[in-house]
Amino acid sequence: MYCGSCMHDNAIARSLRANGVDCVLQPIYTPIRTDSTSVARHQIFFGGIHVYLLQQWPWMRWVPKSARRLLDWPPLIRLATRRAASTDPAKLGELAISMLQGVDGRQAEEVLRLTAWLQQEMQPDVLVLSNLLIGGSLPLIHQRLPKTKVFVMLQGDDIFLDHLPESARAQAIALLSGLVQSVDRFLVNSRFYADKMGLLLNIPDEKICRVPLSIDLAPYQSKPKAKGATTSFRLGYLARISPEKGLHRLVDAFLHLAVKAEHQDMTLEVAGWLGEANRPYLEAIQSRIREAGLQDRFTYHGSPLLPEKIVFLQSLDLLCVPTEYEDPKGLFALEAMACGVPVLLPDHGAFGELIESTGGGIVVPPNDHQALADGIERLKRDPLLRESLATQATVNLREKHSIESTGRLLRNLFP
Known part of the structure; x- marks a missing residue:
């Protein structure tokens, strides 16, 4: 679908480039779909099909990497998700928790692959995550890239959490709270969300920065x-x-x-x-x-x-x-x-x-x-x-x- 967060993040990436920032927009789970020109990379980390199957069938980690990489092919992911319906919340809860566990979860190999890419190819001054739910890799990233500043946008994380079974929700919140120490700055669009997420995840006030919601006004003129x-x-x-x-x-x-x-x-x-x-x-x-x-x-x-x-x-x-x-x-x-x-x-x-x-x-x-x-x-x-x-x-x-x-x-x- 057209995802508001994806469209917003894509516009921000274009704006950062216009402001002289060497900015790379990296998709997680699926290719992004926007209603304007995308500047995102074609490569996918944590491909949606791949991480789901690793969760359901742990033995898949023994399948050769070359074969499993085919699961991250963007056209295949688009085909698999074009008519997607809802996912079983119980299975979704287990997957969310496993992802948040990082190197201790069933997607540990993907955590290592992403971290290696950042460390060896990107070496970023700043890493910006579009939400904290994809932050299970942060402790390892913080360890291996100690000079990289980590920013996290909070833009609907609570809505996802509220759809999880209660036991999974509580565990996910505990894991998210544990990631706060690996983040330098949280970006929010409103005082309302700063207060809500700060209370939910025990985020210190000094780590929260409000950035007004924005759009690219040029097409509307x-x-x-x-x-x-x-x-x-x-x-x-x-x-x-x-x-x-x-x-x-x-x-x-x-x-x-x-x-x-x-x-x-x-x-x-x-x-x-x-x-x-x-x-x-x-x-x-x-x-x-x-x-x-x-x-x-x-x-x-x-x-x-x-x-x-x-x-x-x-x-x-x-x-x-x-x-x-x-x-x-x-x-x-x-x-x-x-x-x-x-x-x-x-x-x-x-x-x-x-x-x-x-x-x-x-x-x-x-x-x-x-x-x-x-x-x-x-x-x-x-x-x-x-x-x-x-x-x-x-x-x-x-x-x-x-x-x-x-x-x-x-x-x-x-x-």
Whole structure:
């Protein structure tokens, strides 16, 4: 799927290069998939198929390395994961723990291979991990590359942990806490996440640095949003199609409003990646829409590439993604604002801080059907407010949330 973290990390890598940093973006588990040009290396460490089979069949470590390396061939991994559904949480928990155990886990050989590559070929001044869950190698890296500074981005680690069985979750948290001493700096996008992860993993305050969430604004400048009278109010959603992203809550609010005479012009426009496991979820939503007789006012636009995504966002009057969980980021909100579209978000996770920083939308109490509907109705009835929010966001995005500013900030943090 298009992974928000992958797209963000890819943009940061490009920005660091533009700031004079010799930056290498190295994929772990699978090739990254972005909606813009990838700068990642083709080689994969800890190939997803390979590490999974090592977990399930420990005897595989006796298979010749040359044969097992074929499992890390990027086209094979893409083929294996293109229609992937969910993984058994029990097996996922065992694999997560084994990975965090590093040289003591079943993927020890891969830990040694990654460390040797860093030590012999890269010799990095700074190593940046996109999350701590892939940090099982850090104690060995710290031992063999003592001069390398280690930075870790925290961007959703807790969400993964919360899906593990309780016993596995507790063990994983203990292992993650033990890795904190091998990290020089943790990077977070919000005070909310700094507090949450600091408490969960016992991270000292002095090791945490806040780096505002950012996007590459350049592509969003090419096609300014069309002005003039419109015949409909386009309420939009852009995120993965899944229960945790809250599309069903937006549909609840839409059904509540769309039957009113004053909202006969409202349509619901939905876009985002849909995995096989969540097809029944979308089908149930579409069935509800049909039962209400509103099928002509609901459209699922698929998973758009960057140019299509920009056109989609520019067509909206309001974006709303009422997540069930406490989102630590919210890249979709910045993308909408960059297209001149205000946002409506639940007031939990990092959203409140993001709205405060950008001025590009409003927040409502989370998991509150009526509050969500009221917020949509308020913004629909007040086009001047929507225009004001969009204008504020345009200024603040460039000052605080551009990928260039993040690149400069990170460059200044590096030794």
